[in-house]
């Protein structure tokens with residue numbers, strides 16, 4: 098049998114590789130030239146910047162801690178632009194998002210209560226701090242309030258109506274404790290993607306870009322906006338700047354309520370203050386802000402309208418920030434003048450408050466005593482929990498608040514405050530049907546269309562892949578190598594992968610049969626593709642599990658993400674499959690038509706990518722590659738070669754094998770290598786012996 102020559106695909110592959118080589122070479126050349134040009138300016142006092150291969154500015158180490166532009170918000174002209182945009186976005190008949198929660202409990206395992214009856218009222222347009230020691234239950238409280246974790250007891254009301262908070266996810270922003278950002282994108286690309294996917298679909302791209310520019314300036318990232326974000330392994334921007342990107346990604350969505358889990362960790366004092374002032378300003382527009390904060394500076398602490406103090410999963414205090422020292426004073430703690438009240442409060446609620454007491458009455462289990470004290474006092478005399486109704490200022494007025502001190506000292510003494518007549522606890526604001534309808538309309542408008550999100554996700558993924566070119570070239574190389582190895586294994590057969598019994602009248606001259614070589618080639622091919630594709634697939638999909646979760650919980654379309662991602666990997670699958678098929682075709686020369694073989698390989702690459710991405714999404718990040726490789730080997734082994742599919746049929750468990758893409762793939766090879774020989778051999782004997790079907794190529798591919 099003549100060796101099949103795969104001239105056209107081979108020529109195509111070579112031409113493609115040459116073009117790819119030229120493009121990459123030119124890229125290197127241009128970036129080296131640009132780097133050289135940069136070096137000529139090195140003598141100037143401007144901050145040094147490098148360019149990476151894609152022309153992205155990389156901030157050099159020396160510049161990482163350089164002061165950011167416009168830390169002083171009130172001097173930043175972009176701030177007014179930002180405020181105008183955001184006030185336009187959150188204007189909804191003076192109704193924002195307020196939360197009323199009563200007796201919230203979370204008990205993941207019986208007997209282990211993480212939250213124990215937390216109650217409170219967070220009115221729209223108020224700024225809350227949640228404070229407590231490590232493990233006090235702050236993040237759990239956040240998760241329960243946001244609807245990410247189902248509470249085991251208690252009621253949550255949104256605007257006075259018992260509702261599932263998750264329904265409002267398009268209007269809620271959440272800045273997680275860890276910076277979940279895409280390291281291969283620049284600062285601006287990360288924020289712009291969030292804005293494009295979450296802002297109203299009616300917005301023009303020009304407006305979105307202007308809004309993002311103003312926001313980037315307000316969070317002090319203009320000078321690094323074209324720098325890659327990087328990650329902990331390969332940092333490009335500093336940790337504090339990455340934190341600000343994370344905050345920017347949420348502010349870009351103009352949320353009506355924003356939850357921030359330690360937004361100031363990793364920021365220097367000035368930047369932290371600047372970010373909190375920005376948050377304060379948007380709070381004045383009606384945005385509800387709830388922040389977990391550990392060690393706030395005094396001005397930051399005093400900027401919060403209210404604080405919720407947690408200890409051992411219970412409330413220790415909830416109410417106006419200004420009244421917290423008064424409350425602890427009433428318990429016998431003395432606040433030294435000139436000390437940061439936040440520090441003292443943290444000491445007290447961590448059970449280290451005896452330094453501020455004359456007596457030692459509370460030295461035993463102090464946190465439990467504080468909790469009990471709050472509970473009994475709270476029942477006895479209910480103090481106001483929140484400031485008056487939100488003021489919903491105009492952007493200009495909110496802007497002006499930046500120039501007034503954040504903290505107004507109490508006009509009355511602590512004693513006066515303690516003896517003041519008791520005010521009734523404010524009732525929660527109950528939105529009208531009209532306001533609810535308006536909120537619904539706002540939510541409906543939020544977010545780009547599904548098609549637009551597919552486009553943005555696909556574009557973002559292609560950008561990432563271009564910047565991760567090493568992984569791309571590795572995948573092509575592995576594909577070519579695997580194809581070559583499998584081709585070599587069948588090289589000596591010279592394309593004769595099947596021998597059967599000749600048709601009647603010639604059957605007597607038949608030689609020994611060989612029914613196994615063709616399916617074996619399929620089996621080896623499946624395993625080789627599994628090895629070549631599974632690890633890169635985990636990298637492309639699995640590494641983004643946290644990003645995916647973050648985006649899904651803020652209302653991004655999950656299907657758009659997957660679809661966009663899938664479309665973006667098709668070119669690399671095509672190229673890897675091309676290299677695999679060409680090398681395999683040249684060396685093994687099966688009589689199966691090359692396009693059929695290529696299509697089978699391509700679809701099998703696709704299956705392995707799908708499987709590996711699902712695994713990468715559900716298992717731990719470090720386990721992903723190994724488990725994906727193992728799973729792809731298993732589906733390859735379930736290809737119906739050993740044990741033969743005929744045997745599996747006898748056991749009546751063929752359906753199990755048919756669940757594996759490996760069996761369809763092997764069957765397509767079997768079919769492809771045998772059908773051209775139908776004129777010569779009795780193929781039905783071979784199908785009975787192996788259990789594979791013939792002539793079902795379309796079904797196999799499907």
Ligand SMILES: Nc1ncnc2c1ncn2[C@@H]1O[C@H](COP(=O)(O)OP(=O)(O)OP(=O)(O)O)[C@@H](O)[C@H]1O
Nearest residue numbers: 205206211229230231232233234235236237238274
């Ligand atoms: N789903 C869960 N199952 C079991 N234990 C949990 C669960 N969620 C939280 N915990 C435990 O509850 C406690 C409070 O956790 P949480 O993350 O809310 O604390 P935190 O106040 O945010 O702490 P930190 O400031 O250190 O982040 C911790 O001891 C944690 O291990």
